[in-house]
Amino acid sequence: MSILAVMEQRGGKWNRMSFETLAAAQQLAKELNTTASAAVIGDGVDSLAAELAAKQLEKVYAVENALLKDYTPDAYSIALRQLTDHAKPALAIFPHSYQVRDFLPKLAASLGKVAVSDVVSHRVQNGEVVLVRQLFQGKISADVRFNGAAPHFASLQAGAYRADQAADGSAPVEKFAPRIEAAEIRTKPLELFRESQRAVDLSAAGIIVSVGRGIKEADNIPLVQKLADALGAELAASRPICDAGWLPMERQVGSSGQTVAPKMYMAIGISGAIQHLVGMKGSRTVVAINKDPNAPIFEVADYGIVGDLFQIVPELIEAVNKAK
């Protein structure tokens, strides 16, 4: 009965969140006085498994089948159900990636279980794991507990655990070959593609001024652009602004857009839904301007003004120009 970290790779490259999951598994194992193992899934994962073998783990499972080459929710659920039966973890944890969201609820449901998704932290209480997750777009937190027998399942929010804390060591690799029939895979995934070459690389920007729903109309965007110009900043946005076509998709910050870590990130009229925060919470200094004092953006902000952005931004432009 141990903790199992299920890593994510595509085409032989790790999803960078995987090592956060691995670090979390090691931490949980230590706190629960048990061991951590890790699994990598695909077709031909020897070199990835070898990389995991240099971590402090009880075992590395190399889960291989030709039908696991390209991700499908059917094949992944089947493979992981068999691995769970074999490895018998008390708790299997995953990165809360788009791929995991696509198959983990199915995997858990097939075993009559519910996965706790998008976990931000945990604590151990009376030998039991209590998981913390966010409700209402981050406005409320909740403690969640598993009931019933193992295995339990959870996925961890990007950035909730630190990949650089994954401890080195050495672990044996065990090959695990799940039985999958081609006919069990009902969806046919085609090639990955990008809509357009990215002309804007927000990750290189020193200062970013980002705009959200609070701006109300496309006609108001130039006001924020003026502030960005005054600060010598790149203009960015939360998803709804790009969905509405008010700014191009390439300027979107968040889980489905770019991940940024500038020296200053100024969020104008952005409430700070989790999907946005994961894209910018590594910023050195965060400034938030929002009319709602309870907006989650203030939880990650160093400086803030609660008020009407349409009154504050013009004053801010003037003050910035004066300070230069």
Add this chain to the structure above:
Amino acid sequence: MKIIVAIKQVPARDSQLRIAASGKWIEESDVAYEINEPDAYALEAALQLKEKNGGEVIALCAAPERASQTIREALAKGADRAIHIEEDMSAFDPLWSARLLAAAIKSESPDLVLTGLQSDDLGYGQTGVILAELLGLPHATLIMQVETQGAGIRVKRELEDGWFQHVEMPLPALLTIQSGISKLRYATLMGIKKAKTKEVKRFSAADLDAVPGPPNITLDRVYLPERVKHTQLFEGSPKEAAAKLVEKLKFEARVL
């Protein structure tokens, strides 16, 4: 094409939330309810598919009586009929909720089941995928586009960091729809009028033989998030607050 759209009713986006005395949920009497925004996009996708391919759109909602308004709105926007499972859902974990919805869906044998990608209240982001498992349907999540292709469909799925992928699958199938994929329609006056005559079937969990057992997970406690950072807030007139902020940015954070 017969399409079922599962919609949820959630507290309105700009609600000021208070923790209930029980410490286990928010104070519900404080808030107004509306359709879960991601589900509004699922409904929109369903209506567009019907306009293109013909067929029927059925709105499905499991919630107390208060959801009647949200269901009416879905009918006013163009859903042909609705199924309202009238239940207080607080005893249902995501698996039990999905079992309840699946029980109502099975008897309809739809070609396509759509849900939003997640709810704005609990935000588990699981109902759709669990439903697919329970109904034995192929599925795909975070869908931006749906096209019919022979006897099946071809969908465009969003991945991280600006990547996309097309996926082909047979029908019947289940899709969770990404938000923001198209403009949401408003109900027309004619639509609102017509909605009053459209059929709403009402069931309870007992009618559907889907009374929940013990939950797999329990919400022990809800609370306002502990601040990870101490935020310096600047008060005063907009001019004063802006001046104080700029001063701090220049001399304390040294980012100007």
